[in-house]
Amino acid sequence: MLNSLSIQNYALIDHLKVSFTNGFTIITGETGAGKSILLGGLGLVLGNRADLGALRDATTKCIIEANFDVEKYDLKTFFEENDLDYEPKTIIRREILPSGKSRAFINDSPVTLDVLSQLGDSLIDIHSQHQTLQLADNDFQLKVIDALADNSALLLVYGDQLVSYQKSEKSLKKLLAFQENATKEYEYNSHLLKELETAPLKQGVIEELEEQYEQLSNVETIVEQLSKGHQLLNDEQVGVLTAMTELKLASNKLATFGSQFETLNERILSAFLELDDISSELDVLQEKTEANPLLLEEINSKLQLLYNLQKKHGATDIAELIAIRESLSEKVSATENVALDIKKATQELVTKEKDLEAIALKIRENRIKIIPVLQKQLTESLSQLGMPSASFKIEIHPSEIFTNKGKDALLFLFAANKGSSYGDLKKVASGGELSRIMLTIKAILARYEQLPTMMFDEIDTGVSGEISNKMGDIMQAMSTTMQVFSITHLPQVAAKGASHFKVFKEEEGMITNTKMKKLSSDERIIELAEMLGGKNISDSAVAHAKQLLG
Known part of the structure; x- marks a missing residue:
């Protein structure tokens, strides 16, 4: 208040x-x-x-x-x-x-x-x-009927389920739109994904392939240098290992003359063994290293593929290509699975629609039951307000869509006189009649809410x-x-x-x-007397005013 x-x-x-x-x-x-x-x-x-x-x-x-x-x-x-x-x-x-x-x-x-x-x-x-347009508003008319029908609890449940239904409906529309757009891109994305899946994408692969390419491209130089190294170590006249053998014999003799010579001998022996191992490895590498034009071509193809993919996708390294591959995989997978998601979302929406329909039907049943009560109350009240022949015809028609008030459309028709045909309330009722109707409706509403x-x-x-x-x-x-x-x-x-x-x-x-x-009480008497007879207040006007005030 x-x-x-x-x-x-x-x-x-x-x-x-x-x-x-x-x-x-x-x-x-x-x-x-x-x-x-x-x-x-x-x-x-x-x-x-x-x-x-x-x-x-x-x-x-x-x-x-x-x-x-x-x-x-x-x-x-x-x-x-x-x-x-x-x-x-x-x-x-x-x-x-x-x-x-x-x-x-x-x-x-x-x-x-x-x-x-x-x-x-x-x-x-x-x-x-002059503010009676509300009478013709469908939401206001439903509010009146729902108040009498005690539909408030049902409408709360309906409202919650309507929100859930609308969310599911929105989700399904989103999936359908995604499917429409994704289908157009599916083949292109699948092609790109296949290219990336056939490429040897792993961290360090380009460096590894470039190293192999360099080795295979320079086989003759590598073999020549390996051979030269092996010869320098093993030449019978001036080879390093030949000289180291003589040095090892000399250090062995020195080792018997004290600990410092023994330590020196160990170092010389270690160097000899390391050089001997190097010689063996040079020999093995020389035997393993050979020209392989086919492998060279294969490695070159892989490198060119990776270079082209980087250029095609604007990637600076293999890590970015891997990320692009994963993204494409998700898109392709989503497109392949969207049909299943749409089916599931459709079933969910159908279930929620049935539940919503059931509540809307219960709301409608309550409304239909209460309409005769409302029509009777309106008719009786208006009769007291100088409209003895006024009557209402309230019809409920199922709506095609769910609204925030249910699934009904109201037809609120009025006839002011006997024998008159029913018409749209705001068109057939005068301003004074609309005022009395609105007052009556508000009075009825006040009893229920x-x-x-x-x-x-x-x-x-x-x-x-x-x-x-x-x-x-x-x-x-x-x-x-x-x-x-x-x-x-x-x-x-x-x-x-x-x-x-x-x-x-x-x-x-x-x-x-x-x-x-x-x-005050006395001032009210004077005010009413003026309203009854004007500024020149008569005794009869005062008496009438007192009578009105009881």
Whole structure:
């Protein structure tokens, strides 16, 4: 409920602060006194767009602040999702700066107008005679029926499953799109992968092949140098091993004359053995090394293949080629497996669709059962409001698609008179009839769910005294479970309020101010008497006013 409202520097309002209570609150005032200004200020704090021209003093900012009791509205999730501090007594503030910028705050946290508007929709429903388009909205019509049908729990389950279904549907579409694109690339990717799989891709392979290529390309030089080395070691006249043999014999004789000679002998012997081993290896390498044109050609082919693959794929080394091969392998494998994934995803979607259909069907069954109840309540209420022949024809037609409200489309038809054919509600009902229908529907809704604060702005315009009396009764009945405001010109309605505020203009020097005050019991009598008979209050008007107030 709305606990208090403060407005500074807005239109004809210099400073206004007023507190409200629960129940039925009446707001009256002469035409032009500023009731629309009050609603405009309230609209700003609920998320309406700001107009710089609304500033009373263009050099000072406008501040509008409203204090709400939100404990009954189950809004904790909304506050959490928008990273806001939840307070049972929530303060909303709107500022319009002289620069034209606008700022909004919820419990002192800055918010966007979108967030403010979402919260505002949950806190106050401002309804005037000209705001009846909601009646023709399919979602609003379903909301009314679902409230009576007690579908809230089912709709929560349905909503969760709808999200899951939509995710699966999106996943399947993604797989199908992938398959369509991947199939076009499959053959090309398979060809590239086959090329890379037949290539000898391993770390160091190019260095290894280049070494083999160099050896096979220079066989004659290698054999010649190996032979020369072997000859230098083994020549009978001047060979190194021949000289080392003589040196070994001499060192053996020296070894018997002391430890230092023995150590020298060991070193000479070690050098001899190493040279002898080198000689053997030179001999073996010379025997193994031979020309092999076929192997040379094979190695050259492998090198050229690797060089070409590096160039083709823009790779700087073998590691990058290996990474490209793995990537292509994944793409080809994914394309080959996507058919299986699509089949699995399709089966999953079909299962979820069946589950969703079952819940939607249960929701529809509940709606169908409650429609006669709703039609009866509407007809009876409208009969009391001067529409005795009004009747409704509400039809449910299965929809082709899942919506956030189920799988139904509503046909909400209306006939104002006996013998009249049923037609689209917004086309066949007059403005006054639409106002009474909306009031009736809101009253019915109030019996089944917690509604936000309701503010009726001259909804009773153009109706007779007796009908306005009935409309007042309905609003008064609604106020037993919720906060209801009525801005009215009719004394029959004004008399039914638990509290009564008057909006008026007051001239202070050359400046006109719009003000608002709560009326005392005596002041209410005077206000009602003026509403009944004008400024020149008669005794009969006062008596009538007292009678209306009971």
